[in-house]
Amino acid sequence: MRxxxxxxxxxxxxxxxxxxxxxxxQGIREMFTHYKRALGWTLEEEYI
Structure with missing residues (x-):
């Protein structure tokens, strides 16, 4: 967990x-990759 x-x-x-x-x-694509990662970390924290 983060x-x-x-x-x-x-x-x-x-x-x-x-x-x-x-x-x-390309910058927007990279930004969304980071955004999805951060969102995943947040959801992981809330549901575990």
Whole structure:
């Protein structure tokens, strides 16, 4: 299981990526990969 700090770090990373001027098609795909990972960690914490 992931700890809250790890999830918060992932969230901050995603937030920075979305605010970046370099966000392009590939950047968006990578961002969603990180988002899905963070969401999975959160759901794992809630249901286990």
């Amino acid at each position: 700890d809250e700090e790890e999830i918060r770090e992932q969230y901050e990373f995603l937030k920075e990526q979305l605010e970046s001027d370099d966000m392009n098609h």
